[in-house]
Amino acid sequence: xxxxxxxxxxxxxxxxxxxxxxxxxxxxxxxxxxxxxxxxxxxxxxxxxxxxxxxxxxxxxxxxxxxxxxxxxxxxxxxxxxxxxxxxxxxxxxxxxxxxxxxxxxxxxxxx
Amino acid sequence: xxxxxxxxxxxxxxxxxxxxxxxxxxxxxxxxxxxxxxxxxxxxxxxxxxxxxxxxxxxxxxxxxxxxxxxxxxxxxxxxxxxxxxxxxxxxxxxxxxxxxxxxxxxx
Numbered sequence: 001x002x003x004x005x006x007x008x009x010x011x012x013x014x015x016x017x018x019x020x021x022x023x024x025x026x027x028x029x030x031x032x033x034x035x036x037x038x039x040x041x042x043x044x045x046x047x048x049x050x051x052x053x054x055x056x057x058x059x060x061x062x063x064x065x066x067x068x069x070x071x072x073x074x075x076x077x078x079x080x081x082x083x084x085x086x087x088x089x090x091x092x093x094x095x096x097x098x099x100x101x102x103x104x105x106x107x108x109x110x111x112x
Numbered sequence: 113x114x115x116x117x118x119x120x121x122x123x124x125x126x127x128x129x130x131x132x133x134x135x136x137x138x139x140x141x142x143x144x145x146x147x148x149x150x151x152x153x154x155x156x157x158x159x160x161x162x163x164x165x166x167x168x169x170x171x172x173x174x175x176x177x178x179x180x181x182x183x184x185x186x187x188x189x190x191x192x193x194x195x196x197x198x199x200x201x202x203x204x205x206x207x208x209x210x211x212x213x214x215x216x217x218x219x220x
Contacts, residue, residue: 106153
């Protein structure tokens with residue numbers, strides 16, 4: 001079974017703090033994704049990575065950056081958290097050439 | 113812009129009822145996915161369709177490419193089916209679009 005884990009289920013941070021969200025997958029997948037999910041808006045792609053050290057902007061990259069130094073780990077960074085970044089963050093991975101994305105359990109981030 | 117529209121947004125059913133969730137999309141697609149998200153956040157993939165119909169247990173998914181429409185059916189619904197069901201499409205440019213989800217509650 002593919003396993004995608006995220007470092008925290010719940011996180012509370014203050015405005016202006018730097019926030020790291022970590023995602024690890026154990027199936028040697030090339031592709032990894034970061035989404036945020038907000039009521040009424042569905043899942044929106046923030047960044048994705050096709051392979052180690054490769055990253056591409058998604059639909060809403062502003063205020064975020066990512067890092068993929070190792071194949072199994074994809075980190076999402078909020079350089080200076082703001083209240084409008086309060087959301088559910090979901091990581092996913094996918095094997096190259098395959099359709100199915102495997103999602104992590106999500107991190108609920110509250111920025112005060 | 114809503115490339116993927118789902119209906120209904122919310123659905124409450126009695127245990128045992130037959131349930132249908134609809135998905136319409138406006139882009140050319142390579143594949144359509146139905147996802148299930150349980151309370152607490154985890155998402156699992158139920159089906160991937162590019163044509164026709166798929167069945168898994170009490171779940172059936174159909175797609176009509178010409179009409180750009182897909183349906184997810186649940187037969188003999190059960191309280192454990194309570195979840196958010198999300199329709200997602202991958203277009204020919206390899207981009208994913210997600211619907212906003214249908215929240216299903218099945219009452220015993």
